[in-house]
Amino acid sequence: MFDANDALERIRSTIGHDGTFVPLHEPRFVGREVDYVTECIETGWVSSVGAFVDRFEEDLARTFEMKHAVAVVNGTAALHLALILAGVTRDDEVLVPALTFIASANAIAYCGAVPHFCDSEEATLGLDAAALATHLEDIAELREGNAVNRETGRTIRAVIPMHCFGHPCEMDALVAVCTRWNIAIIEDAAEAVGSRKNGRPIGHHGRMATLSFNGNKIMTTGGGGAILTNDPELAKRAKYLSTTAKRPHPYEFHHDEVGYNYRLPNINAALGVAQLETLPDFLSAKRALAKRYQTAFADFAGGKIFTDQSDVESNYWLVALILEEGDVATRDTFLKLSNDAGVMTRPIWTLMQRLPMYTHCPRMPLPVAESLEARIINVPSSVRHGVEAT
Numbered sequence: 516m517f518d519a520n521d522a523l524e525r526i527r528s529t530i531g532h533d534g535t536f537v538p539l540h541e542p543r544f545v546g547r548e549v550d551y552v553t554e555c556i557e558t559g560w561v562s563s564v565g566a567f568v569d570r571f572e573e574d575l576a577r578t579f580e581m582k583h584a585v586a587v588v589n590g591t592a593a594l595h596l597a598l599i600l601a602g603v604t605r606d607d608e609v610l611v612p613a614l615t616f617i618a619s620a621n622a623i624a625y626c627g628a629v630p631h632f633c634d635s636e637e638a639t640l641g642l643d644a645a646a647l648a649t650h651l652e653d654i655a656e657l658r659e660g661n662a663v664n665r666e667t668g669r670t671i672r673a674v675i676p677m678h679c680f681g682h683p684c685e686m687d688a689l690v691a692v693c694t695r696w697n698i699a700i701i702e703d704a705a706e707a708v709g710s711r712k713n714g715r716p717i718g719h720h721g722r723m724a725t726l727s728f729n730g731n732k733i734m735t736t737g738g739g740g741a742i743l744t745n746d747p748e749l750a751k752r753a754k755y756l757s758t759t760a761k762r763p764h765p766y767e768f769h770h771d772e773v774g775y776n777y778r779l780p781n782i783n784a785a786l787g788v789a790q791l792e793t794l795p796d797f798l799s800a801k802r803a804l805a806k807r808y809q810t811a812f813a814d815f816a817g818g819k820i821f822t823d824q825s826d827v828e829s830n831y832w833l834v835a836l837i838l839e840e841g842d843v844a845t846r847d848t849f850l851k852l853s854n855d856a857g858v859m860t861r862p863i864w865t866l867m868q869r870l871p872m873y874t875h876c877p878r879m880p881l882p883v884a885e886s887l888e889a890r891i892i893n894v895p896s897s898v899r900h901g902v903e904a905t
């Protein structure tokens with residue numbers, strides 16, 4: 516049985532709640548943010564070019580052990596550009612978990628393409644590659660080397676797996692499926708900055724990975740995002756398309772295709788450089804906080820704190836309490852109780868196929884996503900609580 520009052524008490528003792536309002540996740544500025552932003556203002560380099568943009572891209576590439584990083588205005592723009600670069604065009608289909616943030620489905624729609632919703636697995640909260648393999652055998656066939664959905668006649672061009680709350684999903688199995696069907700992989704690593712699997716940062720399994728530095732993520736540039744890739748041509752094209760497709764010239768304006776104004780301003784990149792310097796401290800605080808929650812809920816009957824697999828070092832961006840058996844009413848009783856007490860908690864996202872603009876989209880059976888949707892509650896996860904705990 517799930518005891519909502521008991522769960523709230525365990526959260527309050529883990530974070531040392533003193534009765535004041537506690538947000539789900541707050542940004543933290545304890546490094547050189549003010550110095551770097553001041554430098555932008557004093558030199559006048561606040562906008563879409565500048566030394567901090569270059570430095571941030573180099574620092575990101577090094578952190579992720581990737582050859583290239585291209586900084587953009589937000590994670591949604593990164594996804595949009597990555598889809599264009601993967602060759603997604605009008606009336607293609609793109610596979611995406613039903614259990615994800617709205618950004619990926621929207622980015623697919625911006626391309627005139629159609630999201631095709633996939634189920635998740637309980638062990639990682641990420642896309643279930645085995646279920647996807649079965650589904651594709653059922654509905655798809657290869658025509659001239661492309662996966663075509665026999666039921667809709669559309670080409671399935673790409674897939675966007677997402678590392679939910681920072682927990683890496685099973686990429687090896689997904690790579691095998693996508694190789695068989697010639698489907699491009701774009702990793703949505705927006706939530707997984709700093710997460711590692713088998714000792715390596717996530718983000719290298721696909722043709723590209725995308726990041727977000729929104730204010731609620733583990734590190735922030737105010738608003739921001741990036742595309743990671745090992746392919747120099749893709750990196751060059753990402754930068755070009757994000758810079759209004761302007762051909763380099765000392766004074767002429769010449770654009771030779773429809774481009775986008777997606778470049779990250781220097782002032783935001785300055786924040787990013789400073790935040791990356793403190794990321795290692797953020798990561799140890801996050802993992803310490805997750806451990807404290809796990810201990811606090813170890814003997815809790817109604818649910819458990821999600822714990823990563825042994826080959827994984829998750830960034831624990833948002834700590835998740837997974838109810839043992841879920842119904843939306845139980846979940847909502849708890850959400851009301853905790854938010855009324857000043858402890859901010861949130862359900863996971865509404866599944867994509869329930870949203871009015873995506874109800875018509877193709878999908879596989881979604882039993883796990885539907886079950887998880889009713890059982891996941893995010894609890895306060897700010898770095899601050901982890902620092903105070905250590």
Ligand SMILES: *Cc1c(COP(=O)(O)O)cnc(C)c1O
Pocket residue numbers: 589590591592615616618619677703705706726727728729739740
């Ligand atoms: C935050 C996030 C994004 C991108 O968000 P922006 O606010 O556009 O930077 C994309 N996908 C997931 C899963 C996210 O959590």
